[in-house]
Amino acid sequence: MKHNYFTAFCLAILCLILPFSAHADIHVDITRGVVEPIPIAIPSFFGASGTESQYGRNIAEVVSNDLVRSGLFSAVDSKAFVQDGDSLLVAPKFADWRVLNTQALVVGKIEQQSDGRLKVEFRLWDVFAEQQMTGLAYFTVPNNWRRVAHIVADAIYKRITGESGYFDTRIVYISESGIATNRMKRLAIMDQDGENNHVLSDGSALVLTPRFSPTMQEITYMAYYNNRPRVYLFNIDTGHYEVLGDFANMTFAPRFSPDGNKVIFSLSENGNSNIYTMDLHSRRTTQITSGASISTAPCYSPDGQHITFESDRGGSQQIYTMSATGGNVQRISFGEGNYGTPVWSPRGDLIAFTKLHGGHFYIGVMRPDGSGERMLAEAYHAEGPTWAPNGRVLMYFKESPPGAAKSTRMYSIDLTGYNEREVPTPTDASDPAWSPLLP
Amino acid sequence: MNFGVWFKTYRRSLFKLFIMVIFVGGGFAQFFHKHIQTVSKNPWSSFQTQIAKCWTPLSGSNQPKVDIKLEVNPDRTIQVAEVVDKARYDKDQSFKTSADMAIHALNDPACHQLDLPLDKYEEWKEIFLTFDPKDVP
Numbered sequence: 001m002k003h004n005y006f007t008a009f010c011l012a013i014l015c016l017i018l019p020f021s022a023h024a025d026i027h028v029d030i031t032r033g034v035v036e037p038i039p040i041a042i043p044s045f046f047g048a049s050g051t052e053s054q055y056g057r058n059i060a061e062v063v064s065n066d067l068v069r070s071g072l073f074s075a076v077d078s079k080a081f082v083q084d085g086d087s088l089l090v091a092p093k094f095a096d097w098r099v100l101n102t103q104a105l106v107v108g109k110i111e112q113q114s115d116g117r118l119k120v121e122f123r124l125w126d127v128f129a130e131q132q133m134t135g136l137a138y139f140t141v142p143n144n145w146r147r148v149a150h151i152v153a154d155a156i157y158k159r160i161t162g163e164s165g166y167f168d169t170r171i172v173y174i175s176e177s178g179i180a181t182n183r184m185k186r187l188a189i190m191d192q193d194g195e196n197n198h199v200l201s202d203g204s205a206l207v208l209t210p211r212f213s214p215t216m217q218e219i220t221y222m223a224y225y226n227n228r229p230r231v232y233l234f235n236i237d238t239g240h241y242e243v244l245g246d247f248a249n250m251t252f253a254p255r256f257s258p259d260g261n262k263v264i265f266s267l268s269e270n271g272n273s274n275i276y277t278m279d280l281h282s283r284r285t286t287q288i289t290s291g292a293s294i295s296t297a298p299c300y301s302p303d304g305q306h307i308t309f310e311s312d313r314g315g316s317q318q319i320y321t322m323s324a325t326g327g328n329v330q331r332i333s334f335g336e337g338n339y340g341t342p343v344w345s346p347r348g349d350l351i352a353f354t355k356l357h358g359g360h361f362y363i364g365v366m367r368p369d370g371s372g373e374r375m376l377a378e379a380y381h382a383e384g385p386t387w388a389p390n391g392r393v394l395m396y397f398k399e400s401p402p403g404a405a406k407s408t409r410m411y412s413i414d415l416t417g418y419n420e421r422e423v424p425t426p427t428d429a430s431d432p433a434w435s436p437l438l439p
Numbered sequence: 440m441n442f443g444v445w446f447k448t449y450r451r452s453l454f455k456l457f458i459m460v461i462f463v464g465g466g467f468a469q470f471f472h473k474h475i476q477t478v479s480k481n482p483w484s485s486f487q488t489q490i491a492k493c494w495t496p497l498s499g500s501n502q503p504k505v506d507i508k509l510e511v512n513p514d515r516t517i518q519v520a521e522v523v524d525k526a527r528y529d530k531d532q533s534f535k536t537s538a539d540m541a542i543h544a545l546n547d548p549a550c551h552q553l554d555l556p557l558d559k560y561e562e563w564k565e566i567f568l569t570f571d572p573k574d575v576p
Contacts, residue, residue: 027567028483031574033494033544072497098548103495126539128546133539161497162536392499416499416576 037074038103038160040067045108046085052110055118055145056085062149065193066167067157071419076102094130102127104160117141120148124156134159146195166388167192170435172210172219175199176408176428187221194424209253212435215260222252231265245278245285253296258304266296275309288326301344308342308351319353321368332370341384347391354383363396376417386434395423397430482556489554493547496572502537504571513560515553520545541570
């Protein structure tokens with residue numbers, strides 16, 4: 001017994017002394033940093049011939065524009081560059097680049113192969129550490145150079161930020177033209193940077209709310225062909241389109257399921273609307289909501305287990321979530337005003353929405369349980385948020401107040417609410433939908 | 440009951456109470472020690488500010504925090520900067536990116552010579568830095 005007391009006594013003394021004896025290390029927490037774009041230098045990719053040099057200049061420019069537009073990078077002024085593409089391939093003079101406050105350096109080379117294809121290779125250097133961060137090479141046909149540039153930009157973005165890029169993507173949207181009383185709305189598609197613009201419909205019918213399939217082969221949208229509002233499927237590769245199902249009443253607000261096997265949409269009946277799904281293989285329709293209210297704008301969670309939608313079932317237009325089969329309906333928006341067009345983030349952590357309050361429209365985000373609501377953009381009329389595939393950037397459209405200079409333009413904004421930028425389009429544009437990364 | 444008899448009767452209970460007091464005291468000591476350490480960080484606040492100015496964490500993302508062990512030369516330059524959790528660095532891409540950003544900060548020329556009190560080398564020759572973006576907007 002005495003021995004036990006002695007042991008306990010010793011342990012107790014040790015317990016008292018130990019914390020002070022381990023005092024040798026210094027621990028310092030760094031919880032704040034400098035939140036500003038990372039300076040990156042992207043000299044023209046080296047090409048031995050005139051043609052290769054031209055491709056090298058073009059690719060470097062597209063890569064630079066992609067990264068700068070993200071708001072996370074700033075391009076070091078090319079006039080200050082201390083080395084050209086040729087000498088960079090031998091060895092970058094890091095000390096000289098550091099003087100320009102360059103943190104990352106991209107060195108690339110273009111070589112035309114005997115079969116006519118281009119070999120595009122690049123290395124990303126950490127200028128401070130003087131170490132290569134990544135290096136890749138791609139082969140492509142010459143007229144695909146722009147896409148390779150986006151792929152290079154994605155690789156650089158991912159290596160530095162740790163997040164997937166979103167530059168090798170496309171936007172489908174509604175191209176608008178004509179006077180307000182006779183507005184022509186056509187389906188159009190372009191690269192995310194506004195290049196390679198193509199109009200997909202002839203303008204004979206009003207087209208609204210296009211949405212990309214996750215498999216990239218198809219778009220679903222609502223159109224008024226022969227003045228009958230219906231949901232359609234459109235194959236981008238073949239140009240073939242078909243009406244989705246044979247319903248007596250209006251179908252609208254379509255969106256693909258995350259696996260691309262179903263389309264979820266709204267069906268109008270007797271002044272109300274409810275949410276349905278259609279299996280694209282069996283063409284079987286399933287009713288998800290029921291009741292004498294308007295439930296619309298459905299969107300799946302990325303895992304396909306839940307659906308968010310807007311409804312006036314509680315007396316005003318609000319956002320709800322439910323299981324994919326329609327159970328466990330929960331209202332998640334409780335702020336002032338009306339809420340609509342909820343879109344689940346590809347990361348699954350946020351839902352973007354449109355809010356109308358005090359005569360103004362807002363684009364905002366909240367968590368799927370309704371907490372953490374914050375507004376990212378405000379306008380006379382702003383609507384139609386769509387997520388970049390990495391869940392970091394949103395695109396939407398803003399309409400200016402009626403007047404002589406009335407316009408409808410698309411904008412992108414970072415999830416933090418900074419870096420709002422207009423997306424260049426040849427005409428007025430609305431209802432953007434962002435594609436996944438191209439396969 | 441005189442004190443001798445009382446002590447003899449309750450000596451075991453008293454001893455147990457004494458041990459308990461020491462254990463609880465030890466816990467409190469650890470708690471206060473931690474806080475005393477936090478307060479004692481004040482001498483390193485300029486160092487903290489210097490490193491923060493070299494660190495460009497990614498705003499708007501949930502990057503994991505990273506511990507870096509620094510070995511510092513007497514002239515206040517960094518001898519070695521290494522990620523403490525090497526196993527996670529090799530298998531967790533998000534952690535790797537955060538760790539690379541932390542190491543990148545320590546390679547910044549503005550952090551080449553650390554803002555540390557010259558007369559306390561024995562204290563700062565080894566420093567553990569935690570890069571935690573909890574206050575990054």
